[in-house]
Amino acid sequence: MIVGLFASVFELFPSGDGQGRNVVLHQPATLAAMEGLFETRQGAPLIIVGQPDVQNRKIDNPLHVPKLLSFLTYYRWSAEVKGLDAFPRDEWPDNIPLLYYSYHIMVGLGTVFIAVLMVCSFLLFRKKLFSTRWALWALLLSVPFPYIANTAGWMTAELGRQPWLVYGIMRTAQGSSPTVSAGNSLFTLLGFLGLYFVMGALFLVLVIRRLHVGPDDDRQPVR
Numbered sequence: 001m002i003v004g005l006f007a008s009v010f011e012l013f014p015s016g017d018g019q020g021r022n023v024v025l026h027q028p029a030t031l032a033a034m035e036g037l038f039e040t041r042q043g044a045p046l047i048i049v050g051q052p053d054v055q056n057r058k059i060d061n062p063l064h065v066p067k068l069l070s071f072l073t074y075y076r077w078s079a080e081v082k083g084l085d086a087f088p089r090d091e092w093p094d095n096i097p098l099l100y101y102s103y104h105i106m107v108g109l110g111t112v113f114i115a116v117l118m119v120c121s122f123l124l125f126r127k128k129l130f131s132t133r134w135a136l137w138a139l140l141l142s143v144p145f146p147y148i149a150n151t152a153g154w155m156t157a158e159l160g161r162q163p164w165l166v167y168g169i170m171r172t173a174q175g176s177s178p179t180v181s182a183g184n185s186l187f188t189l190l191g192f193l194g195l196y197f198v199m200g201a202l203f204l205v206l207v208i209r210r211l212h213v214g215p216d217d218d219r220q221p222v223r
């Protein structure tokens with residue numbers, strides 16, 4: 001619980017915050033797309049929820065905190081943050097909605113982890129955790145979320161760097177090798193799928209076996 005609490009706070013700050021700063025410095029168009037910022041703004045808002053409408057360059061049903069994006073990126077409430085309009089259309093990431101949702105799912109789950117672990121650590125500290133059924137359920141149901149957050153984070157990085165292989169210098173389309181055939185790529189992909197499938201199955205078998213063994217000590221289960 002305690003490691004989880006520290007790790008989840010670390011994920012927000014300094015890790016996530018530092019990643020964001022890196023992106024704004026080296027890939028400003030990516031940051032604009034991740035945050036759903038279509039227009040360059042002084043005092044840019046942070047979008048909490050909303051659906052990006054790329055065609056009309058706006059966020060539908062937005063719920064935002066005014067000026068917070070400027071503050072988080074430059075530590076100044078009125079700082080200018082470049083929106084997608086500051087970049088040519090063919091330099092925008094290809095799939096802005098998927099990028100935006102992946103980023104928001106990652107950050108949203110990161111926030112949920114901090115909340116759940118703070119509450120449960122407090123209960124642990126008060127020696128009430130093992131008898132608080134709803135908290136144990138919350139922890140149990142949270143198990144898949146880090147996997148989802150990791151995948152969403154990876155998708156954020158990969159979708160966000162498009163259409164570049166080397167940002168601003170070499171496009172992904174220029175990076176395909178004439179000596180590697182489509183069949184070769186498919187074969188490698190299938191190999192990785194197989195490998196991950198076996199590792200995933202092994203993980204489940206080990207977890208289920210562990211559940212059958214039960215806890216190591218003699219603490220009584222919750223009734």
Ligand code: HEM
Pocket residue numbers: 011012015016017019020021023030106107109110111113146147149150151152153154155156157158160161
């Ligand atoms: C809590 C708030 C969080 C913030 C503000 C945040 C921010 C970021 C940012 C800005 C990036 C960089 C994207 C890029 O390089 O284009 C990133 C990547 C990533 N994040 Fe998060 N993140 C958070 C939480 C999490 C959580 C909870 C997880 C997983 C449990 C996670 C996993 C990842 C992964 C795997 C990457 C990709 C790294 C790479 O391939 O370069 N993040 N995050």
